[in-house]
Amino acid sequence: MTRRKRTALPLSQQPLPVTLLAKARSPLAIVLGSPAEVRHVLAELSGIEATCFQLDHFQGERLREELATANCSAEVCVLADLWDLPAGFASVLYLPARGGERELKIDMIEQAYHILRPHGLFLVWSAYEDEEFFPAQLKKVFGKVHLPPQEGSRSESSLLWCVREGDRPRRRHEITFQVKIGEGPSCRFVSRPGTFSYGRFDDGARALCEIMEIEAGDRVLDLGCGVGTNGVFAAQRAGEHGYIAFVDSNQRACTLAALNARANGVAKFDVFATSTVEGPEPDSFDVVLANPPYYANSTIAQMFIRRAKQMLTPQGKFFLVTRQPRELGDLFLETFGQGDVVENRGYAIMCS
Numbered sequence: 330m331t332r333r334k335r336t337a338l339p340l341s342q343q344p345l346p347v348t349l350l351a352k353a354r355s356p357l358a359i360v361l362g363s364p365a366e367v368r369h370v371l372a373e374l375s376g377i378e379a380t381c382f383q384l385d386h387f388q389g390e391r392l393r394e395e396l397a398t399a400n401c402s403a404e405v406c407v408l409a410d411l412w413d414l415p416a417g418f419a420s421v422l423y424l425p426a427r428g429g430e431r432e433l434k435i436d437m438i439e440q441a442y443h444i445l446r447p448h449g450l451f452l453v454w455s456a457y458e459d460e461e462f463f464p465a466q467l468k469k470v471f472g473k474v475h476l477p478p479q480e481g482s483r484s485e486s487s488l489l490w491c492v493r494e495g496d497r498p499r500r501r502h503e504i505t506f507q508v509k510i511g512e513g514p515s516c517r518f519v520s521r522p523g524t525f526s527y528g529r530f531d532d533g534a535r536a537l538c539e540i541m542e543i544e545a546g547d548r549v550l551d552l553g554c555g556v557g558t559n560g561v562f563a564a565q566r567a568g569e570h571g572y573i574a575f576v577d578s579n580q581r582a583c584t585l586a587a588l589n590a591r592a593n594g595v596a597k598f599d600v601f602a603t604s605t606v607e608g609p610e611p612d613s614f615d616v617v618l619a620n621p622p623y624y625a626n627s628t629i630a631q632m633f634i635r636r637a638k639q640m641l642t643p644q645g646k647f648f649l650v651t652r653q654p655r656e657l658g659d660l661f662l663e664t665f666g667q668g669d670v671v672e673n674r675g676y677a678i679m680c681s
């Protein structure tokens with residue numbers, strides 16, 4: 330099979346496939362998708378009762394704003410798992426991200442099955458995928474896949490659909506990895522698709538953990554904690570009187586940070602699911618750790634720097650690992666007044 334289809338237009342600028350217009354039924358769940366894509370779909374399916382699933386609070390908030398602006402009424406749920414939504418949807422529409430993580434796509438297909446009512450319909454609308462990926466994955470879970478007509482319109486050619494028949498056990502996609510820093514004890518971490526970093530300990534995180542300075546009894550903020558590795562290693566050094574606040578905008582990451590903190594014996598901790606670092610007490614942390622994402626033109630890294638300053642006590646220490654010290658250097662100095670850069674494993678750890 331060599332029908333490889335790549336369309337240049339984003340879904341939000343394409344007409345909805347006629348099959349989607351004809352087959353979508355209330356109640357509908359829309360899985361992921363950008364705010365513009367979800368708004369576009371809901372505007373065309375006017376009157377449909379819809380619930381929108383997102384993994385990240387930042388995306389969830391942007392989607393709520395977008396829907397409010399367009400006067401679309403739909404509930405937006407930010408959850409760790411799609412199958413945390415109540416089962417019983419008549420249709421589920423998945424809008425996979427351009428170039429998104431393969432394992433997350435497999436996981437969403439698996440979980441979508443479990444929120445459909447019997448004979449419910451699962452639709453995947455994708456403008457750019459390798460056309461062999463989704464048919465094969467859908468077949469594994471749903472048995473039978475309805476492929477787009479070969480000579481269909483551009484949009485029509487990227488819609489696939491399946492019907493939920495029978496039942497199947499829930500299959501969790503996750504990878505557990507084991508990490509040791511220096512002479513410290515070995516820790517196990519559970520990771521799931523859609524979280525950083527899936528299936529392995531990040532090199533930047535290791536570079537950060539080798540340099541960070543933690544004293545017994547420290548209050549540590551793990552900013553953008555992912556599955557919680559850095560906070561767990563900090564907790565080993567802070568000891569039983571220490572405290573760790575794990576913060577992430579990704580709800581699945583937050584769930585895993587809690588699970589991993591408990592499993593690795595972190596004595597005192599809280600997890601805050603937030604995209605604006607709301608929740609932890611300002612001016613109260615001895616150490617803030619950050620390994621910010623590189624996307625969004627460093628805007629998240631900049632926000633992390635500003636919020637870290639507000640969270641630290643006057644003597645508190647900030648450690649941020651990056652491959653882009655030049656982009657962040659000015660803001661770092663402006664915010665903290667002084668600082669050092671330590672090189673480790675090809676990364677820069679900005680310390681103040």
Ligand SMILES: C[S@@+](CC[C@H](N)C(=O)[O-])C[C@H]1O[C@@H](n2cnc3c(N)ncnc32)[C@H](O)[C@@H]1O
Nearest residue numbers: 525531534553554555577578579604620621622
């Ligand atoms: C590069 S990962 C680092 C994860 C983990 N700390 C590590 O070192 O492996 C960056 C993390 O920041 C989180 N993040 C992105 N934007 C955020 C925001 N606005 N607020 C909080 N966390 C955010 C992402 O979900 C991701 O888990």
